[in-house]
Amino acid sequence: MLRTGKIYGINGPVVYLKGNTGFKMSEMVYVGKERLVGEVIALDKERTTIQVFEETTGLRPGETVEASGDAISVTLAPGILNNIFDGIERPLERIAENSGAYISRGVSVDSLDKTKKWSTHMTVSVGDEVHGGHIIAEVPETAAIVHKCMVPPNISGMITKVVPDGEYTIDEPLVTVELESGKTIDLTMTQKWPIRVPRPTHHRFPASKPLVTGQRILDTMFPIAKGGTACVPGGFGTGKTMTQHQIAKWSDADIIIYIGCGERGNEMTQVLEEFTQLVDPKSGNPLMDRTTLIANTSNMPVAAREASLYAGLTLAEYYRDMGYDVAIMADSTSRWAEALRELSGRLEEMPAEEGFPAYLASRLSAFYERAGMMHNLNGTDGSVSIIGAVSPQGGDFSEPVTQNTKRFVRCFWGLDKSLAYSRHFPAIHWLTSYSEYLMDLAPWYAKHVSDKFIDYRNQMMALLNQESSLMEIVKLIGSDVLPDDQKLVLEIAKVIRLGFLQQNAFHADDTCVSLEKQFKMMEVILHLYDKSKALITMGMPISVLKEEDIFERVIAIKYDVPNDKLEMFDDYMKAIDQFYDRIMEKNA
The missing domain is CATH 3.40.50.300 (P-loop containing nucleotide triphosphate hydrolases)
Known part of the structure; x- marks a missing residue:
């Protein structure tokens, strides 16, 4: 039975209907002559409130609102990927073909292409017991992703009929399932699902x-x-x-x-x-x-x-x-x-x-x-x-x-x-x-990258925190008053900031960096800090260390070491050791 109501009041995207319309909460409705898409958001026996997902200009009291019988839902089937939709899953390219660059009101197009035939490989056979989520067919949706057509979550039963592998549209029946009640139901590639209801899972x-x-x-x-x-x-x-x-x-x-x-x-x-x-x-x-x-x-x-x-x-x-x-x-x-x-x-x-x-x-x-x-x-x-x-x-x-x-x-x-x-x-x-998530992921980093990964990360964060505290002093009285070990912290923190945290999205090697390279970069930076700290502990002033270009060379690692030549990091470790030896010889 068609359930309708008459518009009583309009306030921007909110439309009011008077009296008991029989509409359901969160039901999708069609508003006015142009059948604008809306949703029921409040109900009482005297008034129904609807939010309209389209422009309400020109809408008048007295126009009819029609119930759809369903909640606001999305269509789930092959064709979702490599596509662009508006907020209620209408494909913008198809709308552009119909109404040009701007979306006209009340435009009604199918969310997904119902005429395209998809190459379908069936994964079930007659007599199989299936339940919600069971994969019944596989469709190569794009070159990258295989779409797995599933039994809707609320259906279970025995398969009585299966189509052969071939080309089918998203609305053609693929299997027939006999439910526990004895009824039979045809399943296609398509599912509808209300957007406000989470899809069920087994466990998290x-x-x-x-x-x-x-x-x-x-x-x-x-x-x-x-x-x-x-x-x-x-x-x-x-x-x-x-x-x-x-x-x-x-x-x-x-x-x-x-x-x-x-x-x-x-x-x-x-x-x-x-x-x-x-x-x-x-x-x-x-x-x-x-x-x-x-x-x-x-x-x-x-x-x-x-x-x-x-x-x-x-x-x-x-x-x-x-x-x-x-x-x-x-x-x-x-x-x-x-x-x-x-x-x-x-x-x-x-x-x-x-x-x-x-x-x-x-x-x-x-x-x-x-x-x-x-x-x-x-x-x-x-x-x-x-x-x-x-x-x-x-x-x-x-x-x-x-x-x-x-x-x-x-x-x-x-x-x-x-x-x-x-x-x-x-x-x-x-x-x-x-x-x-850091501690939750620590076992994964230890197994797949290095057991020192989180330790190195924490050392670098400690240096950055120290730099922040020291900068308060530097702002007040300048960096000259700091002892050399604190000046070294500022120097290494600069290397971390410029050489590690800063990343260039337009550089071929720096735009995306593997975890292995990230670890090697941390290893080099902290090795430089350890060697420099040893020199300062022996009484070498920071000015002598800065005469060498080793800090600048380490900052430039992100550009100078290609992502496929990580063995080059060994050369940097040797260069840091040689830098240590040179300073020791000079001041022997």
Whole structure:
């Protein structure tokens, strides 16, 4: 039975219906003559409140609202990768063909191509018992990723019919399943899943493997685990988007979901242009073969911003269920929080701190809690890692979005505008950032890189902390009054900052660095510190040490040692020993 209601009032993206409409909470509805997509967000016996995901200009009281019978859902099937969607999974390329550069209202296109035939290899046979998550077919979705078509989580039974291997569209039946009730159901490649409901898993693993990004300050100093959560807060121009781009390009995740939530249109254009040209360093295929973009730019309706994060998260969980490691780049959660604030204001809810709704913290926690390394229903292991950018106004980290996000993430990569303005990138400040995954990942680093990895990292952090304390004295009375051992700390900290933490995204060897090279770089820097410290202990002044060019040579290691010639580090270790011997001979 068709359930409808009449519009009684309109307040921006919020529409009110009078009387008992029979609509359900979180149900998707079609609003007005143009059938704008909306969602039921509040119900009582006298009024139904709907948020509309499209521009409501021209909508009038008295127009009809029609219920769809389903929650806001995404379509899950081959064709998601190498695609760009808006916040409610409408493909922007198809919309552009229909309505040009700007999205016209009420445009209705299929989320995925229903006419394309996919080469399908069946993995089940008649008589097999299947349950939720069971893989029934494999489809090479792109050159990089095999799409595994699964039984929806709420279905189990016995297969009575299977099609032969061949070419099929996403809506053609592949298998027939007889349910325990005796009914039969045809399964296709397509699933629908409500975006606000997490997909079920068997159980969650504790953090144990790092998401290797190739960025030294992240991998060595503040690592994130696969299935972990991180936030990248920073003011305008400090490099949030570029940090996420680098992780998207170089991390060892199988699939990237990039959500541009309320960002500038030119930034999304840059992502589109860059990602379509980039070659995946792992496979040699285009990077877009394992990437999906969700573009919800700042000029798009504000309510769709709120849905875009959940839509991207549901796509990520779907690929996790296939056994893939997925990384979500959410840029930025502040714009999403601003959308919550605007809608809350329209709903006349009681505002909390800085006008944000009182449920900001619970919404953020619900989003970040869907990350994790999971054992799936089909026996595979997969992960969803979430890296959310936060754009605090004026770079103020004490504002509500940053503070509440800190409660729910275990990695905090604080961007510093003074570093960004001095062209030190990534501008992640080592004193304000932290990672709670460090000790969880220590056994992995010990096994796969070196048992000294975490120890060297801690020594370098101690030197950077010492430098910070000494700089307070230097600012007051100058560096000349410091004893030579403290001057050496300042010198080595400079080597760490310029030679290790600073990284050049446009240099072929420096843009992405293996963990082995990162370890070797730490080893050389700390070897230089140990030898220099031994000389100073014997009474050599720092000025004599600085007459040699060894400090500058070590800073330049990141450019001078190619990523495929790590044996060259042995030459640097010898050069440091020779530097020690020369100074000893001169002053013998």
